[in-house]
Amino acid sequence: MSEELYYKSARELSGLLKAGEVSAVELTQSIIGRTKAVEERVGAFNSYDEGDAVSQAEASDQRRAAGETVGALDGIPVGIKDVLAVKDQPLTCSSKMLENFISPYDATCIQKLKQSGAVLWGRLNMDEFAMGSSTENSATHPTSNPWNLNCVPGGSSGGSAAAVAAGEAVLTLGSDTGGSIRQPASYCGVVGLKPTYGRVSRFGLAAFASSLDQVGPMARSVEDAALLLQAISGHDLRDSTSFRAEVPDFSKSFESLKGKKWKLGLPKEYFEKALDSAAMEPVQQAIDFYRELGCEIKEVSLPHTEYAVAVYYIIATAEASSNLARYDGIRYTHRAENFDPKDSVDVYNQSRAEGFGEEVKRRIILGTYALSSGYYDAYFLKAQKARTLIRQDFEKAYEEVDALLTPTSPSPAFEKGAKMEDPLSMYLSDIYTISANLAGIPGMSLPCGYSDGMPVGLQILGKPFREEEMLAIGQVFEDAHDFKNQHPEL
Amino acid sequence: MSETGKIDIDYVAKLARIALSEEEKAKFSDQLGSILGYVEKLEELDTEGVEATAHPYPMENVWQEDVVSSELPVEGALRNAPKQRQNMIVVPKVVE
Amino acid sequence: MPTILRTNTQSYNFEGLGKMEYEAVIGLEVHVQIKAESKIFTRCRAGFGYEPNTLVDPVIMGLPGALPVMNKKALDGIIKAGLALNCRIPEVCKWDRKNYFYPDSPNNYQITQYDQPICEGGLVEIELSSDSRASMGEHKRIQLTRIHLENDVGKLNHFSEDSLVDYNRAGTSLMEIVTEPDMHSGEEAFALLTAVRQIMVYCGISDCDMEKGQMRADANISVRPVGQKELGSKIELKNLNSITGVKNGIEYEIKRQTRELKKGNTIVQATWRWDAEQGRTESMREKEDAHDYRYLPDPDLMPVRVDEEWKNRIQSEIPELPFDKQRRFFEEYDLPYTITSVLVPDRDLSDYFEAAAKQSPKMAQAIGNYVTNDLLRELSEAGQSLADCKVTAEHLLSLVSTVDKGTITKQIGKDVFLEMFKSGELADAVIERKGLKSDFDDDQVKAWCQEAIDENSKSAENFKSGNEKALNALLGPVMKKSRGKANPQTVNKLLRELIR
Numbered sequence A: 001m002s003e004e005l006y007y008k009s010a011r012e013l014s015g016l017l018k019a020g021e022v023s024a025v026e027l028t029q030s031i032i033g034r035t036k037a038v039e040e041r042v043g044a045f046n047s048y049d050e051g052d053a054v055s056q057a058e059a060s061d062q063r064r065a066a067g068e069t070v071g072a073l074d075g076i077p078v079g080i081k082d083v084l085a086v087k088d089q090p091l092t093c094s095s096k097m098l099e100n101f102i103s104p105y106d107a108t109c110i111q112k113l114k115q116s117g118a119v120l121w122g123r124l125n126m127d128e129f130a131m132g133s134s135t136e137n138s139a140t141h142p143t144s145n146p147w148n149l150n151c152v153p154g155g156s157s158g159g160s161a162a163a164v165a166a167g168e169a170v171l172t173l174g175s176d177t178g179g180s181i182r183q184p185a186s187y188c189g190v191v192g193l194k195p196t197y198g199r200v201s202r203f204g205l206a207a208f209a210s211s212l213d214q215v216g217p218m219a220r221s222v223e224d225a226a227l228l229l230q231a232i233s234g235h236d237l238r239d240s241t242s243f244r245a246e247v248p249d250f251s252k253s254f255e256s257l258k259g260k261k262w263k264l265g266l267p268k269e270y271f272e273k274a275l276d277s278a279a280m281e282p283v284q285q286a287i288d289f290y291r292e293l294g295c296e297i298k299e300v301s302l303p304h305t306e307y308a309v310a311v312y313y314i315i316a317t318a319e320a321s322s323n324l325a326r327y328d329g330i331r332y333t334h335r336a337e338n339f340d341p342k343d344s345v346d347v348y349n350q351s352r353a354e355g356f357g358e359e360v361k362r363r364i365i366l367g368t369y370a371l372s373s374g375y376y377d378a379y380f381l382k383a384q385k386a387r388t389l390i391r392q393d394f395e396k397a398y399e400e401v402d403a404l405l406t407p408t409s410p411s412p413a414f415e416k417g418a419k420m421e422d423p424l425s426m427y428l429s430d431i432y433t434i435s436a437n438l439a440g441i442p443g444m445s446l447p448c449g450y451s452d453g454m455p456v457g458l459q460i461l462g463k464p465f466r467e468e469e470m471l472a473i474g475q476v477f478e479d480a481h482d483f484k485n486q487h488p489e490l
Numbered sequence B: 001m002s003e004t005g006k007i008d009i010d011y012v013a014k015l016a017r018i019a020l021s022e023e024e025k026a027k028f029s030d031q032l033g034s035i036l037g038y039v040e041k042l043e044e045l046d047t048e049g050v051e052a053t054a055h056p057y058p059m060e061n062v063w064q065e066d067v068v069s070s071e072l073p074v075e076g077a078l079r080n081a082p083k084q085r086q087n088m089i090v091v092p093k094v095v096e
Numbered sequence C: 001m002p003t004i005l006r007t008n009t010q011s012y013n014f015e016g017l018g019k020m021e022y023e024a025v026i027g028l029e030v031h032v033q034i035k036a037e038s039k040i041f042t043r044c045r046a047g048f049g050y051e052p053n054t055l056v057d058p059v060i061m062g063l064p065g066a067l068p069v070m071n072k073k074a075l076d077g078i079i080k081a082g083l084a085l086n087c088r089i090p091e092v093c094k095w096d097r098k099n100y101f102y103p104d105s106p107n108n109y110q111i112t113q114y115d116q117p118i119c120e121g122g123l124v125e126i127e128l129s130s131d132s133r134a135s136m137g138e139h140k141r142i143q144l145t146r147i148h149l150e151n152d153v154g155k156l157n158h159f160s161e162d163s164l165v166d167y168n169r170a171g172t173s174l175m176e177i178v179t180e181p182d183m184h185s186g187e188e189a190f191a192l193l194t195a196v197r198q199i200m201v202y203c204g205i206s207d208c209d210m211e212k213g214q215m216r217a218d219a220n221i222s223v224r225p226v227g228q229k230e231l232g233s234k235i236e237l238k239n240l241n242s243i244t245g246v247k248n249g250i251e252y253e254i255k256r257q258t259r260e261l262k263k264g265n266t267i268v269q270a271t272w273r274w275d276a277e278q279g280r281t282e283s284m285r286e287k288e289d290a291h292d293y294r295y296l297p298d299p300d301l302m303p304v305r306v307d308e309e310w311k312n313r314i315q316s317e318i319p320e321l322p323f324d325k326q327r328r329f330f331e332e333y334d335l336p337y338t339i340t341s342v343l344v345p346d347r348d349l350s351d352y353f354e355a356a357a358k359q360s361p362k363m364a365q366a367i368g369n370y371v372t373n374d375l376l377r378e379l380s381e382a383g384q385s386l387a388d389c390k391v392t393a394e395h396l397l398s399l400v401s402t403v404d405k406g407t408i409t410k411q412i413g414k415d416v417f418l419e420m421f422k423s424g425e426l427a428d429a430v431i432e433r434k435g436l437k438s439d440f441d442d443d444q445v446k447a448w449c450q451e452a453i454d455e456n457s458k459s460a461e462n463f464k465s466g467n468e469k470a471l472n473a474l475l476g477p478v479m480k481k482s483r484g485k486a487n488p489q490t491v492n493k494l495l496r497e498l499i500r
Helices: A002-007 A010-018 A024-042 A050-065 A108-115 A158-165 A182-188 A222-232 A250-256 A268-272 A277-292 A305-326 A344-355 A358-371 A377-400 A423-428 A434-439 A467-480 B009-015 B022-044 B074-078 C072-084 C186-203 C243-262 C308-317 C322-333 C337-343 C347-357 C361-382 C393-404 C410-423 C427-434 C442-455 C457-464 C470-481 C488-499
Strands: A045-047 A077-081 A119-124 A171-176 A191-194 A214-219 A263-267 A296-300 A403-407 A443-451 A454-461 B088-092 C022-033 C096-099 C109-112 C123-127 C139-151 C155-158 C162-166 C173-179 C215-225 C235-240 C270-275 C280-283
Touching (some): A002 A024, A045 A158, A050 A119, A108 A222, A158 A182, A171 A191, A182 A191, A222 A250, A250 A467, A268 A305, A277 A443, A277 A454, A305 A434, A358 B022, C072 C186, C123 C186, C235 C243, C243 C270, C243 C280, C322 C361, C361 C410, C393 C427
Parallel strands (some): A077 A119, A263 A403
Antiparallel strands (some): A191 A214, A443 A454, C022 C215, C123 C139, C139 C173, C155 C162, C270 C280
16 A cells, blocks of 8 residues: 555545554655655656655654644645745755755745644755746756656646656645746646635745745645645735735535535636647536536636736736845855956856846846836836736626636647747746736636646636635536546656 | 837846846847837737736735844854855955 | 046136135935834844844845835834924835845845835924024024835945945834935034934934934035026935034035036036045945836835824824924023023933923023033033933922022032932932031121121222122122131122121
C-alpha cells in the first residue's frame, strides 16, 4: 500500500493518520521516495530537505500520539512554491538574484500551515518572480509537464502543478497574479484555485504585482483544494489589503450546497474567439454536464474582455517595476562582482543585469516605461480606469448568474520553447485567467478532459468571497467524473 | 501614447537601473514596441468619468495601534548581506 | 571637488545691473519625525542611539514578501500638526510610491503622499527678531502648501573607501511641511523653523531635536531683481542640519546668487548643499533622471478617511499655542515681553509659572521674575530639568507672597529661594530656621535710622536740600545695622520722616 500513499487524497490520508493506519513519517517517506524516483524527469523542485521533512513528520506523529490537538493537515506533506517566505529556508523566486537568500521569517500562510500541522515540503520551481506562463523562465531549470515531458507544465506555478500531478506532494501552494495557479493546473490536470483578492494574506509572498497577487491551493481534488484553502485563509493584520470577511467552513458548505441548481453564465466574449477546437471540446462537454444536471446555463457578456490583456500587462508590470526595485545588490541579493564599481549606481546596474532573467528584465523595462514621466496618464491611469470597467462587467454578470464557466486556457500545454521568443503571444494565452485578477474575483481550474492526451481545464469564476460556491460547483462535476484518479504515466 | 514603438530604451534602462547589453536593447525595443502597439487599443476605450481602480476591494483606515510587536535580530537582518562590516551593509562610496 | 555651475551669458548687456537691487524668495521643506513607539509602516521599534541595524524587521529591510501597515499614532500626529498649523484636512488621502534608487532606501521607493496629502494649505505665525531683546519683533504669517506623511530613510556613514548603511532610522514616521515661497531672508526661515518647532513640541508631536535628526530642513532659494514678478531659477539647498545652519546657509546662498547675478551670470536650477564646516554652499552631482520618480498609488496600502469626529478629537488635544499664550500673558498678567519671551517657548515652564500666577495675578510679574531668572539659573547650574525641581509652583507663590507682605526683603527672598531649591523646604521653614524675618518694631528701626542720620549728617543735609540720591547713603548703614533684614520701604519712609 505504501507505494500508493503519495497519490492518495489529503482527505483520505487524514483519515488514515487519524486511525493510526499510517504515520506521518511513512507518508512523508512515501512522498520523498516518489520524488526521488521522478524528480529527475519532472524537475518540480528547486530544493528540498528530506531530513527537515522527516523531523516535521516525526513531530506530527508525536503530537498525535500525545493526544495533543492536531490541525486539519497534521502530517500531510505540502509543497511550497519558491515565492513564499519560510523561516530558515531558501526563498529564491527561481531567480539568480535570490539564489543564496535564506528567509529570516515566515509568511502568514506558512505560519498558518505550520499551525495546521502540515509537513512543509520543498521549494517548488516557478517562472522567475512568477513572471511567465511556462516555468521556462526559471534561473534553475525548466520544469516538465508530467503528462508529456516535452511540454511545459504551465506557469508560473509550474512546479506546484507538476509536483501534485506527479505525486511529489499531496498538496501544494501556488500564487496567481494573472492565472499562475489556474493555467498550470489546467496544463497538468489538477485543481488550482485563486482565492478572492484579500482572502489569503500576502504577507511573506514575494510580490510580483501587489494589487493582483493571491496565494492559493493546488491539489488533485476539489475537496483537497478546499482543505488547504481553509488552512491558509483569513484576515491578517500584517496585510493591509487582507479582507475582514468571515471564512466559511468549506467542508460543511459542500454538504449544504449539495444538489443546488446553479445559474451558470457563459461569457460570450470568451467563446466567440477562435479557440483551439480540440481544447474546447471537453469544456463544451462540461457545460453540457451542468445543463443536464438541471443548472440554468446562460450567455452573459463581459464587454471589456478584449482590453484585459493590455490592462493587465500595464498594471502588472508597472507594479512589478516598483516591487522588484528592492532587489538591487545591496542588502541581501546577488551583488555583481569582478568589476570595479565607481558608485552604488554601478552596483545596481550590474547586479540587476546579472541577477534578473530576460523576462523579468523585459517586464521591469515595460513597467518602468509605463510609469515614466509623461506616460503615466496614457498608460497606467488609463489601465486603472479600464480595470474599473472590467470589474463592473463582472458585477453586472453576477447579478444574473452564480458563477461563470470558461476554458482555463486557449490551448493545452504547449511544447517547451514554442513561445519563448514571442512574449506577446505568451501574454495573450493568459486571456481567460487575467480578468479574475483584475476584478479580484475567485477562480478555479479543474480537469475536464483531454486533448491529444493532454489535460484540459475548466475554469469556474465565482462571486467575491464565495469560494464555497465555486468549490461546490466544481465538486459536482468532479464527483461525476474520474479525473481526480487519472495520473500521468511516469 | 502616440510614440509607441519608439521606446527610449537607454533612458528607461537607466531609470530601471539595469545595464542592458546592446543585443538586449535591440531585442527589447522590438518586442516592447509590439507589446505597446497591442496596448494601444486602450486608446479607443472611453474612460471619461470612470474612477481608477487601485485596489480590487477598497477599504479605508486599515492600521494598527502604536505597539511594538515586530523585530528581526541583527544577525537575521544581515544574514544574506553580500558585504557587511560593524553590523552595517557595505556599499561603494556613495557620491551625494 | 564639486564643480561650481556657472554659465556666462555674455550675449546680454548687463551694464548697470551692479546697481540693481535684488530680493531673495525662499520656500522651506521641513521634515519632522513624529514621536511614536513603532515605525510608520511596521510595528518595529523606532528610536535614536541604538546599535546599528537593531531597529529593523522584514518590512524595514525591504525583504521579499514584507508588507506595510499604517501606524495610527503617526496619523494622529500629522492631523494634530495640520490642525495646529491651520491646514485643511481633506476627507480622504492616499499613499504613493516615489521610486528612486538609493542605498538608504531599502525598497528603493519611498512611501509618501503625492497628489492627495493629508494636510493642505496652512499658516504659520512667526516672529522676527527686533533690534532689542527687550522688545517684541515683527510678526508675519507664512503660507504652507501642504504637509504630508512619509517614511524616513536609513543613514549612510561615509568612509574613504566605502559607505556603511544603518537602517535604524529607516521607516520612522516623517512629516514633510512644505511652505510657499513666502520668505525673503535667512532670518525669516529661522523664525519659521523656530515657530514650527515650538508648536510641534507644545503639541507633543515631536521633540524636534535637530541633533538627533528629528527635524531637518531643505530650502528652495531664488533671487530676482526687486520689482520682477517671476521667480528666478531656484537652488534647492540641502543639509541644513541645525537652526543656525538654516540661517547661515540661506544667507550665504542668497549672497552667492546675488553676486552671480550681479556679475551677469545666470543661476541654473540645481541641488546644492550647505557645508557648515567650511561655511559655504556647494553644488551636488545629480543624475539626469533624478526627478523622474514614477509615482504610483501604493497597492499595499489603503486610503485614509479623516471624519469630523476624528478631527474634533485631535483638535481637543491641541494645547494653547505659544503666540496665543504670549498674548494672553500680556493681557492677563501684564507681563513684560522679556519675561514672556523666556516663558512661552517652554510649555512646562509656562505652565509652572501660570500655576502660581493664576492664584495671584497681581504678583505675576514677581513670579515671572523668579521663574525666568532664579529658577532657570539654578536649574541650569544643577543640570536639572523642571520636572526634577523641588520647588513647586505652590511653594514659589508662598515665597513671593511673603516678600510681598514685607515679611522678608526682596534680597532675602532670593536667598530663601536658593535654600528652597537646594533642600526642598518651604519658604516659611527656611525663614524660620535662619531667622530671616524682618520682625523689628518700628522703634528699633527708627533708632537705627536716627543713628545713621547722626553718623552721616552731611548726607542728611544734602537730602534735605533736595538731593534725592543722598538718601541712599543713609539707607545702606541702616540695612547694615539690621543685617539686611529691615524692610527697605520702611527704612525709606522712616528716614524721610526723621530728616523732615
